[in-house]
Amino acid sequence: MNTPPLVSLIIITMNHEKFIEQACMSAISQTYPNYEIILLDNASKDKTFENAEGLLSQFGQRYQMIRNTESFGVAKNINIAVSKASGEFISLLSGDDWYTEDSLAEKVAYIQENPVDFILSDGYKYYQAEDKTTDAYTPKEKKQVIDSLSNFFHENVSENRTSNVGTFVKTELLVKYPFDESINTEDWDMNLRLTSKEYKIGFIDKKLFYYRILSTSLSRNWKLMKDSYEKVTHKYIDYIKADQELYKKYRLKLIHFKYEILLSETDSEAEKEKLRIEWKKEKYRVKYKNPVLFFKLLMLKK
Template identity: 90%
Template sequence: MNTPPLVSLIIITMNHEKFIKQACVSAISQTYPNYEIIFLDNASRDRTFENAEKVLSKFGQHYEMIRNTENFGVAKNINIAVSHASGEYISLLSGDDWYTEDSLSEKVSYIQKNPIDFILSDGYKYYQAEDKTTDAYTPKEKKHIIDSLDNFFHENVSENKTANVGTFVKRDLLVQYPFDESINTEDWDMNLRLTSKGFKIGFIDKKLFYYRILSTSLSRNWKLMKDSYEKVTYKYIDYIKADKELYKKYRLKLIHFKYEILLSETTSESEKQYLRKEWKKEKYRVKYKNPILFFKLLMLK
C-alpha cells in the first residue's frame, strides 16, 4: 500500500492566547494519516506559545515549534515556516482560525484527482464579538467563484473575492515563489501571482474551515488595507487599465477606501453624513458616464 503524501500543516500566530488551543486541537485532530505540524509564534507577549505547546505535545507525529524573538509580518513568517516544512503540500492556518477534522483529507483527495496546483474551499465565518457563525459565502458568491475558476486572475485582480483560510498549495511553488513580505494581504497576492503564471486553482465545495473575525482584524484597518490594495494592484495596473470594467472596479475600490478612512477618523455625525453624500457622488460619477442618468439616480438615492 502506497504511503499518502506528507502534508505540512503550518500554524502562524501572535497573541492568540485565547484562541490558539482551538486552532491546535483542530490541527492534531485531522483524519488524514500523514502530516506534520510547523508552529510559528511571532513573538507573542502572552501565553500563546505555552498554550500551543500543551496541545501539540499530544500530537503523535512530527511537529516543530518556532518562536520568533522579534515581530515580523505574516508573509515573512509563512516564508520562514515553509523553509522548515518537509511536506509535498502546505496547508496554512492562522492561530485564531480552525479546521474541520476532514480538512486535510479532503484537500489531498481533491488535488490528487484534479490537474490543479493549489486549493481554496468553502467554510464558515465566526464573529467573535457576536458569538455568531455564518456561511463564508452566499450561494451566489460561491457559484460565481466556482464558475469562474478558469478565469480566476481576471475575476480577482481588481478585488479579492475569496476567503483565503486554509489555503492548500504545492510546497515547491512556495519555495519558487515565496510570499511578498512587503504586503499585508499576502494571501490575495499569492493567488494572483500563481494564477498569473498559469498555475491552476481549485475550489472544494465543502465547509472545511472556521474564519474567526475579531474587532482588531486587518479587514477593519482601512489604511493598511488601502496600502496593501495599492501594492498588489500596482503589479497588474497595466492589465487593469486595459479593461474598462476592471478599471472602473479599481477606481470604485479606491473611493471606497478613501471614504472608509475618512469616516473612521471622525466622530461627528454631521461630518459622517456629509462624507456619505460625497462618497455617493464620487461613486456615481465613476459608475455612470451619462450626466442626466447620473443625477436622476442620485436623486432617487
C-alpha cells in the same frame, strides 16, 4: 499500499493565547493519516507558545515549534515556516482560526483527482464579539468564485473575491515563489501571482474552515487595507487600465477606501452623513457616463 503524501500543516500565531488551543486541537484531530504540524510563534507576549507546545506534546502527532525573537509580518513568517516544511503540500492556518477534522483529507483527495496546483474551499466566519457563526460566502458569492476559476486572475485582479483561510498549495510553488513580505494581504497577492503564471486554482465546495473575525482584524483597518490594495494592484496596473471594466472597479475600490477612512476618523453624525452623500456622488461619476442618467439615479438613491 502506497503511502499518502506528506502534508505540512503550518500554523502562524501571535498573541493568540485565548484561541491557540482550538487551532491546535483542530490540527491534531485531522482524519488524514500523514501530516506534520509546524507552529511558528511570532514573538508572542502572552502564553501562546507555551500553551501550544504543552498541548501538541501530549499527542503522538509529528510537530515542530519555531519561536521568533522579534516580530515579523505574516508573509515573512510563512516563508520561514515553509523553509522548515518536509511535506509535498502545505496547508496554512492562522492561530485564531481552526479546521474541520476532514480538512486535509478533502484537500488531498481533491488535488489528486483534479489538475490543479493550489486549492481554496468554502467555510464559516465566526464573529468573536457577537459569538455568531455565518457562512464564509453567500450563495451568490460562492457561485461567482466557482464560475470564475478558469479566469481567476482577471476576475480577482481588481478586487479579492475569495476567503483565503486554509489555502492548500504544492510546496514547490511556495519555494519557487515566496510570499511578498512587503504586503499585508499576502494571500490575495499569492493567488494573483500563481494564476498570472498559469498555475491552476481549485475550489472545494465544502465547509472546511472557521475564520475568526476580531475587532483587531486587518479587515477593520482601512488605511492598512488601502495600502495593501495599492501595492498588489500596482503590480498589474497596466493590465487593469487596459480593460475598461476592470479599471472602473479599481477606481471604485479606491473611492471605497477613501471614504471608509474618512468615516472612521470622525464621530460627528452630521459629518458622516455629508461624507456618505459625497461618496455616493463620486461613485456615480465613475459608474455612469451619461449625466442625465447619473442625476436621475442620484435622486432615486437619496
